[in-house]
Amino acid sequence: MKIAVIHGPNLNMLGKRDPKHYGSLTLSDIENNLKRDFKEVEFIFFQSNHEGAIIDFIQNLKADALIINPGAYTHTSIAIRDALETIELFKVEVHLSNIYEREDFRKINYVKDVVNQSFYGKKYESYYEACQYIVDKMMNL
Template identity: 40%
Template sequence: MSTHRVLLLNGPNLNMLGVRQPEVYGAASLADVEALAQRTASELGLTVSARQTNHEGEMLEWIHAARGEFDAIVINPGGWTHTSVALRDALVIPDVPVIEVHISNVAAREEFRHTSYVSGIAAAVIAGCGVQGYEFALRRVVHLLDGQ
């Protein structure tokens, strides 16, 4: 069993899950997502630290501090996916696998959502699986780190 440390990051507006556009993002809240991540992590022997912010600078600081502290990052960058070169640049600093998660299928949505600054440096991209994508991401982390 793994003992890896995973930083789970959620970007802007994800604190409004369950309220904002439930027809797109579903009824689960961010607390539900974090509980799912903790249950999955427990099953897999991972330690997960979950954080959410609407402030890009705070997100960047968390990513910088992850170097040497975490073995992988699972991130739903929200709207920063399509706008933030700074986020992309920060995600290479910890030198750990990054898994990009999107609740909706961004490729089937508005044209501007088809470009991700994160995907090019991500070890995996999971989109369109609802909140279950977070579970898939944690399972992928174990596979990447333990070679299972």
């Protein structure tokens, strides 16, 4: 099983960002933890601060499923939403923080209706739960 994991803008700065919201793990830590916790999964990791690069990656994706943390693009990018809507594979949205308990502008979520499930507010555990959800669902297909 191949799962692509997209990390949006500023997630390359994890470990330096507010640990209250994002935890203390770096992006590499999250990726290494996923590889450690899901040895049966082949991961494709991608991070970009550029909306168009994320859209290009989504449009050219060769995987069985997708985990996406769109970062701030969650609240602003109809283009990423539209790209997600066009691909026909299992899609899960992830956020390290609980976007619904933060600033009002973060409560706007353009991707939630084009993914199969969302996990948020549990830092690394959000990624873990998203991956476990995909593995469980794909095993039952």
